[in-house]
Amino acid sequence: MKPQFITTSDGSHTIYLPEMDEQYHSVNGAVTESNYVYIDKGYLFHESKTPKIFEVGFGTGLNCLLTALMAEQQKRPTTFYSIEKYPLKKEITDQLNYGELISEEAQTLFKNIHDCSWNKTVEISKYFKLIKLNADLLNIELNHTESCDIVYFDAFGPDKQPEMWQPEVLKKIYTFTSAEGVFVTYSAKGVVRRQLTTCGFEMERLPGPPGKIHMLRGIKKDSAILLQKK
Ligand SMILES: C[S@@+](CC[C@H](N)C(=O)[O-])C[C@H]1O[C@@H](n2cnc3c(N)ncnc32)[C@H](O)[C@@H]1O
Numbered sequence: 001m002k003p004q005f006i007t008t009s010d011g012s013h014t015i016y017l018p019e020m021d022e023q024y025h026s027v028n029g030a031v032t033e034s035n036y037v038y039i040d041k042g043y044l045f046h047e048s049k050t051p052k053i054f055e056v057g058f059g060t061g062l063n064c065l066l067t068a069l070m071a072e073q074q075k076r077p078t079t080f081y082s083i084e085k086y087p088l089k090k091e092i093t094d095q096l097n098y099g100e101l102i103s104e105e106a107q108t109l110f111k112n113i114h115d116c117s118w119n120k121t122v123e124i125s126k127y128f129k130l131i132k133l134n135a136d137l138l139n140i141e142l143n144h145t146e147s148c149d150i151v152y153f154d155a156f157g158p159d160k161q162p163e164m165w166q167p168e169v170l171k172k173i174y175t176f177t178s179a180e181g182v183f184v185t186y187s188a189k190g191v192v193r194r195q196l197t198t199c200g201f202e203m204e205r206l207p208g209p210p211g212k213i214h215m216l217r218g219i220k221k222d223s224a225i226l227l228q229k230k
Contacts, residue, residue, distance in 0.1 A: 003015045003016065003017055003088065003092055004016045004017075004018065005095065006023060006027060008025065008026065008027050008028065008029050008030045008031075008032075009027065009028050009029045009032070009210070010029035010030070010031055010032045011097075011101060012025075012029065012030040012031040012032075012062075012097060012098060012101055013030065013060075013095075013096050013097050013098070014026075014027070014030040014060070015059070015060060015088070015092070020156065020160055020161075021160075022156050022157065022160045022161075024059045024060055024062075025060075025062065026186070026209060026210070026211050026212065027211070028209070028210040028211030028212075029209070029210055029211075030060075030062060031062065031066070031098065031101065031102070032209060032210055033186065033209040033210070033212075034062050034063050034066050035066055036209040036215075037184055037185070037186045037208075037209055037215050038063045038066070038067070038152045038154070038184060039066050039067065039070055041184050041206060041215065041217055042150050042151075042152060042182055042184035042217070043067055043070055043078075043150060044070070045182055045217070046149055046150050046180075046181075046182045048149045049076065049077075050076070050077045050078070050079075051076070051078050051079075051149045051150055052078075052079045052080075052081070052146075052147075052148045052149050052150075052178075053067065053078065053079070053080045053081065053148060053149070053150045053151075053152060054081045054082075054083075054142075054148035054150070054151050054152070054173070054176065054177075055080065055081065055082040055083070055151075055152040055154060056083055056137055056151070056152065056153050056154055056155050056164070056173075057082075057083070057084060057154045057155050057156070058082040058083065058084035058087070058132055059084065059088070059154065060088065060093065060096055060098070061093065061096075061110065061113050061114055062096075062098055063082075063152050063154060064080055064082055064113050064130065065098055065099075065102075065106060065109055065110050065113060067080055067128070068080070068109045068113065068124055068125060068128040068130075069102070069103075069105065069106055069109065071125075071127040071128045072105070072109075072125055072126065072127050072128065074127075075126075075127055076127060077127050077129075078127060078128050078129070079129045079131070080128065080129065080130050080131070081131045081133060081148065082130070082131070082132050082133065083133045083135055083137050083140065084132065084133070084134060084135075085134075085135065085136045085137070087118070087132075087134060090114070093114045094114075096110075098110055099111070109124060109125060109128075112124045112125070113130060116130060116132065117132075118132045118133070118134040119131075119132070119133060119134060137155075137164065137169065138163060138164070138169060142172060142173070142175070142176040147176055147177060147178040147181070148176060148177060148178065148181065149177075149178050149180075149181050149182070150181065150182045150183075150184070151173055151177055151181065151182070151183040151184070152184060152185075153173070153183060153184065153185040153187075154185070154186070157187065158187060158189055158191070158192060165187075165191075165192055165195070167195050167198065167199070170195050170196055170199050171199045173199075174196075174199040174200050174201060174220065177220045178220070179220060179221070179222035180219065180220065180221070180222060181219070181220045182217065182218070182219055182220075183196065183201055183216075183217065183218040183219075183220070184215070184216070184217050184218075185215065185216050186208070186209070186212065186215050187215070187216060188205060188208060188212065188213065188214035188215055188216055192216065193205065193216055196216065196218045197218075200220060200221075201218030201219060201220055202218060202219045202220075202221050203216060203217070203218045204216070204217050204218075204219075
């Protein structure tokens with residue numbers, strides 16, 4: 001079955017997969033949700049001057065685009081790893097309206113983000129480097145020497161794709177996160193929160209984007225800081 005386009009409340013597109021009965025973003029505004037959950041609560045919250053981000057689920061490239069725009073605005077050199085098992089076809093991504101909806105700069109960035117090769121480090125713009133990994137999160141070995149500061153956990157929902165939210169997968173990501181690293185996700189499920197706490201993240205439930213009461217943010221506390229606290 002072909003992916004279908006939905007226009008969400010703020011006018012931005014998302015993609016709906018009929019076979020899964022799942023969409024890539026909230027119908028209450030795709031750009032609004034991405035900006036709120038990943039940019040405001042993740043990217044802008046972390047204090048690193050040169051953040052490294054790891055995104056689960058490249059999808060439409062919307063989170064990537066909004067991060068690139070913010071990196072340029074803040075002149076903040078940013079490295080963005082994004083893993084995707086099922087890249088969308090160009091005929092689909094070409095029709096997404098994010099660039100035209102946001103700005104001319106966004107249009108150019110979005111084109112560069114989609115046109116660049118997979119599995120290579122590419123300089124998309126002055127302050128934004130992208131590594132799109134065409135791989136399966138469930139099988140990939142994450143190299144711990146390359147740990148990341150901010151995790152955008154944007155998998156399909158735990159009800160639709162439970163294997164992505166298993167404790168072993170979350171633990172792998174926890175190990176890959178640097179001390180004081182931040183984990184953000186749109187999901188606020190109790191089971192997700194408990195599993196992330198078990199992994200070692202200090203979790204907080206934040207007010208959610210439009211249409212959602214809550215979202216989750218976790219911080220990987222430096223074990224030395226935790227010991228001092230005890
Ligand atoms: C909610 S969408 C991501 C939306 C995306 N962040 C965006 O800005 O458009 C979830 C994504 O996870 C991808 N995915 C599903 N299973 C995966 C796996 N095992 N490994 C990596 N990516 C996977 C899907 O193909 C889909 O693109």
